[in-house]
Amino acid sequence: MRVAVVGGxxxxxxxxxxxxxxGWEVILLDKNSIVPAAGLSDAFYQLDVTTEDLPGxxxxxxxxxxxxxDVVALNCLKEKAAKEDIPLAYDARAxxxxxxxxKSNLLFSELDIPMPKPWPKCNLPxxxxxxxxxxxxxxxxxxxxxxxxxxxxxxxFRINRWxxxxxxxxxSYSLEVFGFKGNFAVLQVTEIEVDTHYDCKRVRAPVxxxxxxxxxxKEIAITIAEAxxxxxxMDIEVILHNDTLKVLEIDARLPSQTPTVVYKSTGIxxxxxxxxxxxxxxxxxxxxxxxxxxxIYEHIKVSPGILEVLGEHIxxxxxxxxxxxHFFGADEALTDFVPGCPEWVATLIITADTHKGVWDRRCKxxxxxxxxxxxxxxxxxxxxxxxxxxxxxxKKVERDDTFIQ
Numbered sequence: 001m002r003v004a005v006v007g008g009x010x011x012x013x014x015x016x017x018x019x020x021x022x023g024w025e026v027i028l029l030d031k032n033s034i035v036p037a038a039g040l041s042d043a044f045y046q047l048d049v050t051t052e053d054l055p056g057x058x059x060x061x062x063x064x065x066x067x068x069x070d071v072v073a074l075n076c077l078k079e080k081a082a083k084e085d086i087p088l089a090y091d092a093r094a095x096x097x098x099x100x101x102x103k104s105n106l107l108f109s110e111l112d113i114p115m116p117k118p119w120p121k122c123n124l125p126x127x128x129x130x131x132x133x134x135x136x137x138x139x140x141x142x143x144x145x146x147x148x149x150x151x152x153x154x155x156x157f158r159i160n161r162w163x164x165x166x167x168x169x170x171x172s173y174s175l176e177v178f179g180f181k182g183n184f185a186v187l188q189v190t191e192i193e194v195d196t197h198y199d200c201k202r203v204r205a206p207v208x209x210x211x212x213x214x215x216x217x218k219e220i221a222i223t224i225a226e227a228x229x230x231x232x233x234m235d236i237e238v239i240l241h242n243d244t245l246k247v248l249e250i251d252a253r254l255p256s257q258t259p260t261v262v263y264k265s266t267g268i269x270x271x272x273x274x275x276x277x278x279x280x281x282x283x284x285x286x287x288x289x290x291x292x293x294x295x296i297y298e299h300i301k302v303s304p305g306i307l308e309v310l311g312e313h314i315x316x317x318x319x320x321x322x323x324x325x326h327f328f329g330a331d332e333a334l335t336d337f338v339p340g341c342p343e344w345v346a347t348l349i350i351t352a353d354t355h356k357g358v359w360d361r362r363c364k365x366x367x368x369x370x371x372x373x374x375x376x377x378x379x380x381x382x383x384x385x386x387x388x389x390x391x392x393x394x395k396k397v398e399r400d401d402t403f404i405q
Contacts, residue, residue: 002027003271004061004086006049006077007068008035009316010256013334013347015065016040017323018259018271027057036336037067039320050076054084063279064088065271067254069099069134087278094228094252101131101163104250111223114246115165116239122166124148129163134251139198141167170241172248173207174258177221178273179230183283186218188266188291190258192237196381199311203257203297205265208355209240217245224250232277233270257297257312264295264331264351293351294358300369301345307370309380314345328368329361 001024005015008030016037019026028041031048038044045055050073058064064081066074066089074090081088097103108115119126126148130138142148151157172192178185189209193202209217221236224247228234235255238245259270266289273284299315301308315321319336327333327346335346348365352358370378 001025001275002061004029004058004064005037005041006030006064006066006073008032008037008041008044009067010312011067011069011254012037013040013315013321014256014259015067015254015271017334018263018269019065021263022269022272024271027061029054034319036315036318036321039322039336040334049073049080054080058086059084061086063275065254065274066090069253071095071099089232089254089274089278091228091231091252094230094232094234097228098234098250098252099132099134101129101249102160105163107224107227108247111227113220113223114244116168116246116248117166119164119166125167127165127167129165131161131163134249141198168239168241168246170239172237172239173209173217173245174203174235174237174255175217175221176233176235176255176258176262176270177225177230178233178270178277178284178286179225179228180232180277180281180283182226182229184222184225184230185283185286186221187268187270187286188262188289189214189217190261192258194382195309195311197311197313199313200257201299201309201311201380201382203261203295204358205261205295206291213240213245220245220247228252233274260349261295261297264297264349265291265293267292294353294355296348296350296358296362298348298350298362299345300348300366301343302369302373302375303343305376307366307373307375307378309378312347315347318345327365328372329365 003019003024004027005012006029008028013036016026017040026041028037028044029047033046064086066077078088078090097107105115124143126142128140128142174190174192176187188205189207190203190205191207192200195201225234233254234250234252236250237248239248263269276282276284299310299312301310301314321334321336324333324335330348330350332349333346335344337344337346350358350362350365352361
């Protein structure tokens with residue numbers, strides 16, 4: 001089994017990592033010469049799908065997985081995949097809605113799905129998001145009316161480019177849903193933790209969500225997928241505010257981070273479901289979801305004297321990544337670490353049998369890194385506490401150079 005992944009940043013990392021876990025060979029394409037997923041692929045081709053033909057090796061793949069968010073590139077890829085008669089894991093109609101927060105919010109309103117109140121039907125503080133950018137890109141929080149007035153009176157401000165809503169406090173959760181020919185299936189809920197820029201820094205599973213809320217979340221996901229007549233995969237992000245799940249956004253494409261967490265927690269590989277839908281033409285049979293492991297998936301940056309827990313943007317800008325097992329005590333790490341280099345980033349993947357056990361193990365991993373590199377400070381900043389210093393286990397860790405293999 002051979003697949004092509006188009007796009008070598010965050011989604012490309014996810015697709016390449018999971019494809020290898022499925023035992024597949026991965027051909028990676030990206031218009032840039034240096035991308036993080038290149039180090040994880042079996043073969044890499046620098047290529048711009050908007051201007052260049054697909055390489056001959058593409059004719060040998062069983063499935064093309066888009067891992068980018070450029071609509072022009074996606075449409076070109078769709079045409080070229082159809083010309084070569086290669087299945088493409090892409091639902092253009094669903095993506096057209098999910099890639100616009102304004103279109104998505106209109107859909108939520110039509111379906112009577114709870115979401116944050118829009119301005120001016122709400123009070124400050126406000127959260128302001130670019131309508132056509134995904135994740136945390138361009139997000140800002142406004143606490144004062146004078147700051148809001150300054151923002152909307154900027155020379156390049158265009159109201160149709162922005163979504164302005166009430167800012168809500170509460171834990172955030174994500175869920176993937178699969179669809180094919182009117183059949184839909186949901187997987188495991190994961191919890192999302194963000195840094196000071198509202199970028200996801202840590203994902204955990206399973207979550208401490210009541211059975212009632214879990215059921216409601218899955219019903220919301222299926223309702224949206226039905227309305228879009230989804231083919232393939234979509235993820236839904238919500239916030240739990242005052243005992244109500246409110247939808248923040250949807251993305252009808254392979255997400256980053258959460259699929260790996262679900263895989264590590266349950267053993268379910270979402271790429272195998274995409275293969276079922278786009279190659280076999282069948283809705284995947286979802287096994288009973290059994291939580292085999294507690295998982296923490298976390299991004300760190302090491303610089304001289306400091307370790308920081310930061311959002312996934314640090315991985316998008318990294319050099320070619322490698323997978324290390326038993327990395328300072330973590331199960332695995334995706335990292336551009338090179339011995340002797342003072343600055344590097346890593347995604348740590350840590351599992352254990354219990355909720356407390358996985359957090360204790362995670363703290364030990366951080367302690368190991370801190371001790372090995374002689375770091376004087378470690379910061380885990382969040383939107384609620386910009387200067388949250390990590391607490392380490394009190395036990396002294398003896399230096400062990402066998403951490404890195």
